[in-house]
Amino acid sequence: MLAWIDRLRWRDVTLVALLLGLAPFLPEPHLWEKLKMLGAGTLVRPLDWFDLAMHGAPVLVLAIKGLRSGRSG
Template sequence: MELLNNWKLMLLLCLTLGLAPYFPEPHLWGKLKWVGGGATGMAFMDWFDLLLHGTPFLLLLRVVIIKLRTPKQ
């Protein structure tokens, strides 16, 4: 559980799995543009791919929220 609360690891996952492949544009960005355009023609594999590449960003957001809500001692 401690690994899921490590913001450095989550950031590393975002920069590697979350954005790869990087060229011609980050893969996640391309999928988000596709969904924003109406998701026409997206198959199950495309939705799974969006989930796979988006999970590190969701985990990083979770860690940031936990860190902000935890009172400082």
Template sequence: MLRIVDEMPLWLVLLAVLSVGLAPFAPEPHVWQKLRMLASGDLRRGIDILDLCLHGTPWLVLLAKLGRLAFLASRR
């Protein structure tokens, strides 16, 4: 699994975050809306949970990629 993250280009991950991770841009990004719903306890419908997974996955991949880059840089 870490090999997949290591081989993934950073520009591609950033592109996914800027497109899927933030879409739609107006009135607010879906991921932010769904995180607010999760925090308030309103995230109950299946479509909302799927939406959070869809729009949140690029952010998690970016965190994994940056964490992995920092870890590999500290080992050198």
């Protein structure tokens, strides 16, 4: 089911995760801002949830790829 993640190149996944995870670079990355809002309980608007999903998805794919790579050796 997740074999498509194995076919992605590390370089590509890492680049996309860094670019989308840190965008916009100033004043504060959206992903960090949304995670702080989630922790504070202020992540209530649909746009905020969408931002969290869009900026966090590549980081999640990178984490899954790392876990799958660690299991297979």
